[in-house]
Amino acid sequence: MDDSSTSPLVGKPHPAACYAGMVSLRDPLPLELHVPSPPHRPGDTPQFTPFAEQPGDLPRPDTLAPFESLRDHATSLIRVLDDQSVAAGEWNPQLTPQQLRHGLEMMLRVRHFDARLIAMQRQGRVSFHVTSRGEEASAVAGAMAYAHRDILFPSYRQPGLMLVRGMPILAMMCQIIGNHFDHTNGRQMPVHYSWRAGNVVSISSPVGTQWPQAVGAAMAFAYRGERHVVGVWSGDGTAAQGDFHHALNFASVYRPPCVLHVVDNQWAISTHRALATGGRTFAGRADAYNLPGLRVDGNDFLAVYAAEQWAIERARRGGGPSLIELVTYRCEAHSTSDDTSQYRANGEPACWPGGDPIERLKQHLVGLGEWCDESHALLNTALEQEASATFEHAETYGSLANPSEMLPITMFEDVYVRTPDHLQRQFEELQAESAENDSIPPTLPFAKPQQRAVG
Amino acid sequence: MPTMNLIQAIRSGLEVMLERDPNVCVFGEDVGYFGGVFRATQGLQQQFGTRRVFDTPLAEGGIIAAAIGMGLNGLRPVPEIQFADYMYPAFDQITNELAKLRYRSGGEWTAPLTIRTPCGGGIRGGLFHSQSPEAYYTHTPGLCVVMPSNPFDAKGLLVSSIECDDPVIFFEPKRLYRGPFDGQLERVPPWRDQPSAEVPEGHYRVPLGKASIVRPGEEVTIIAWGTMVHVAQAAIEDAGIDAELIDLRTLIPLDLATITASVEKTGHCVVVHEAPRTSGFGAEIVALIQQHCFYSLEAPIERVTGWDTPFPHAQEWQYMPSRARIAQAVGRSLAA
Numbered sequence: 001m002d003d004s005s006t007s008p009l010v011g012k013p014h015p016a017a018c019y020a021g022m023v024s025l026r027d028p029l030p031l032e033l034h035v036p037s038p039p040h041r042p043g044d045t046p047q048f049t050p051f052a053e054q055p056g057d058l059p060r061p062d063t064l065a066p067f068e069s070l071r072d073h074a075t076s077l078i079r080v081l082d083d084q085s086v087a088a089g090e091w092n093p094q095l096t097p098q099q100l101r102h103g104l105e106m107m108l109r110v111r112h113f114d115a116r117l118i119a120m121q122r123q124g125r126v127s128f129h130v131t132s133r134g135e136e137a138s139a140v141a142g143a144m145a146y147a148h149r150d151i152l153f154p155s156y157r158q159p160g161l162m163l164v165r166g167m168p169i170l171a172m173m174c175q176i177i178g179n180h181f182d183h184t185n186g187r188q189m190p191v192h193y194s195w196r197a198g199n200v201v202s203i204s205s206p207v208g209t210q211w212p213q214a215v216g217a218a219m220a221f222a223y224r225g226e227r228h229v230v231g232v233w234s235g236d237g238t239a240a241q242g243d244f245h246h247a248l249n250f251a252s253v254y255r256p257p258c259v260l261h262v263v264d265n266q267w268a269i270s271t272h273r274a275l276a277t278g279g280r281t282f283a284g285r286a287d288a289y290n291l292p293g294l295r296v297d298g299n300d301f302l303a304v305y306a307a308e309q310w311a312i313e314r315a316r317r318g319g320g321p322s323l324i325e326l327v328t329y330r331c332e333a334h335s336t337s338d339d340t341s342q343y344r345a346n347g348e349p350a351c352w353p354g355g356d357p358i359e360r361l362k363q364h365l366v367g368l369g370e371w372c373d374e375s376h377a378l379l380n381t382a383l384e385q386e387a388s389a390t391f392e393h394a395e396t397y398g399s400l401a402n403p404s405e406m407l408p409i410t411m412f413e414d415v416y417v418r419t420p421d422h423l424q425r426q427f428e429e430l431q432a433e434s435a436e437n438d439s440i441p442p443t444l445p446f447a448k449p450q451q452r453a454v455g
Numbered sequence: 456m457p458t459m460n461l462i463q464a465i466r467s468g469l470e471v472m473l474e475r476d477p478n479v480c481v482f483g484e485d486v487g488y489f490g491g492v493f494r495a496t497q498g499l500q501q502q503f504g505t506r507r508v509f510d511t512p513l514a515e516g517g518i519i520a521a522a523i524g525m526g527l528n529g530l531r532p533v534p535e536i537q538f539a540d541y542m543y544p545a546f547d548q549i550t551n552e553l554a555k556l557r558y559r560s561g562g563e564w565t566a567p568l569t570i571r572t573p574c575g576g577g578i579r580g581g582l583f584h585s586q587s588p589e590a591y592y593t594h595t596p597g598l599c600v601v602m603p604s605n606p607f608d609a610k611g612l613l614v615s616s617i618e619c620d621d622p623v624i625f626f627e628p629k630r631l632y633r634g635p636f637d638g639q640l641e642r643v644p645p646w647r648d649q650p651s652a653e654v655p656e657g658h659y660r661v662p663l664g665k666a667s668i669v670r671p672g673e674e675v676t677i678i679a680w681g682t683m684v685h686v687a688q689a690a691i692e693d694a695g696i697d698a699e700l701i702d703l704r705t706l707i708p709l710d711l712a713t714i715t716a717s718v719e720k721t722g723h724c725v726v727v728h729e730a731p732r733t734s735g736f737g738a739e740i741v742a743l744i745q746q747h748c749f750y751s752l753e754a755p756i757e758r759v760t761g762w763d764t765p766f767p768h769a770q771e772w773q774y775m776p777s778r779a780r781i782a783q784a785v786g787r788s789l790a791a
């Protein structure tokens with residue numbers, strides 16, 4: 001490189017023509033690689049600043065208001081339930097006691113579903129699980145605000161979306177076990193559901209990939225002039241992906257009916273949110289894309305529902321996309337394969353200023369005279385039994401200890417609409433090889449291979 | 456000499472290179488404070504500081520692009536992509552930018568990255584935690600592609616990769632991290648019983664482009680890399696055949712001489728890889744063997760591979776090449 005730069009053909013640089021070097025630097029700051037760190041590490045006594053924002057701080061503009069009128073909403077915090085779980089302010093969605101009890105029941109159902117699967121993972125009856133403990137409101141209240149025909153793209157941490165829309169717990173547990181009752185044929189890791197009947201798109205492990213897809217799905221609604229809405233969810237870590245920005249830009253350019261959600265639960269495995277953005281809020285990014293951004297207390301069931309309802313109505317009226325940031329906290333490890341004690345302070349979950357979403361909604365209902373401790377205890381027991389009994393039921397279709405052998409052809413189906421010749425040959429190769437090998441049964445004991453046609 | 460598992464060997468290789476070369480820096484998702492989801496960078500940030508070993512945002516395209524910038528400006532970055540399945544957001548950066556930088560600048564600019572990434576199946580990882588995408592990168596001129604199968608090679612190859620002035624995609628078969636794999640699902644035998652787990656603490660190299668003959672033999676040549684080296688070895692023991700087992704160790708540069716010398720001797724060959732069959736790197740090896748060893752071949756070359764489907768979760772053990780499938784392919788080759 002040195003030789004070529006002095007060659008007369010390549011030319012020599014003219015340092016004197018670069019003027020920056022001639023000016024002396026005024027008051028320089030230290031120049032070093034800045035690597036952000038979280039507020040607390042193992043061994044620290046964690047302490048979060050309580051939310052300064054109160055219910056009633058922010059107005060609820062018309063759903064077709066210009067995005068500029070929501071700038072405060074992107075940097076402040078929309079709350080409805082105050083610290084005593086009393087609802088106040090323009091954002092109160094005025095849900096009926098029946099709707100509130102439904103929300104409470106769904107959040108509790110999610111919690112027991114998660115707890116049962118964690119317990120089963122520890123017993124070796126499930127290989128892997130991802131829980132949403134502490135974040136139930138962000139999915140449950142969100143899902144309740146959508147219509148059936150709307151399309152949802154959850155991440156792996158929103159089981160509440162599926163449960164609210166009516167996906168049977170049994171089907172979800174069979175997917176997690178990966179037995180032959182799983183309608184996606186055991187293809188995916190646990191918690192990567194797909195539920196076409198409920199307009200829930202197949203969940204993918206790579207993060208953020210589905211954000212621009214969700215915008216595209218909304219573009220299809222706009223293309224056909226259909227007043228349906230698309231919702232997509234991810235964590236704070238995902239907001240660092242290029243796909244996140246692709247999604248915001250396409251949303252900004254084509255203005256299709258969609259709602260984009262960052263569930264800011266503070267942690268992406270061991271990566272603190274400070275590594276996902278150099279700024280304070282994610283909702284604030286919407287402004288640069290001429291979109292409204294709503295920053296919401298994600299553990300406040302009513303605030304989540306209200307913000308969701310606002311954004312969905314805006315999209316349905318033709319007002320275009322919104323970005324919602326749900327501020328919450330990941331109480332458990334990323335997954336059953338993760339160990340939080342290696343990277344975060346023990347007491348962090350307990351001192352999160354947003355509290356517990358179930359407890360807050362329960363207190364609210366009790367305050368309204370629409371719920372009591374006895375009812376809550378009964379519901380708790382019933383849902384715990386439901387989760388436990390459903391898991392036992394799911395295992396009858398095949399468990400990890402006693403798996404239901406899937407038909408080998410299942411592996412070769414759904415790669416293409418019709419199984420092509422080369423895959424048919426590979427299937428026959430597997431059959432021939434399995435026939436020679438006693439350890440792999442070629443077919444199910446309770447299903448005949450000829451019941452499934454290739455191609 | 457200490458014994459190490461494959462993760463400890465990787466960590467030791469990183470430590471040695473961080474010590475030796477102040478331009479080496481290590482970064483990626485969860486690799487800093489936490490030490491990586493597989494613990495391959497455990498303690499390195501505490502030892503070398505956040506300037507040398509740091510966490511990144513979850514953005515594989517950003518990680519590799521930033522690494523290219525750092526690399527062309529004098530550093531020797533060793534970024535980690537948490538799973539090989541997650542490399543695709545960086546595919547443009549790797550294949551269009553990194554691989555072609557030297558060529559398009561007439562040799563003026565280059566970025567000597569070593570991109571470490573766990574690959575392969577056998578951990579119930581399903582579609583997105585099990586892939587073996589090496590062929591995408593062997594198909595891209597300008598990249599070296601490395602995949603060790605044991606702790607000693609892992610460290611020596613990692614040192615050579617970091618010292619290499621060309622970019623290297625360094626695949627780590629994750630099923631081998633904590634023990635060799637003999638094709639039995641639930642068994643994880645420890646590395647410490649294996650001679651290849653004796654790993655020197657200091658600096659040493661295993662050269663790129665040099666295959667290893669794991670087991671000499673006369674009857675048939677079996678060519679494998681990564682996890683499949685161990686499954687093939689178990690299959691050879693099962694079948695009681697006098698097979699020569701070659702562990703390629705690096706796919707690019709490829710040690711063709713070792714392959715051809717073996718096939719000329721045995722006249723039979725079976726190529727084993729975990730990746731899907733069509734356009735897998737096995738196809739390239741088969742083509743080279745038929746070109747260079749045509750008159751020595753006594754049977755068609757067999758391939759035992761993953762099927763041409765995505766990597767399934769529940770049917771993982773029917774997907775991954777098994778000892779039985781390898782033994783049967785060897786049988787077909789010898790019977791031909």
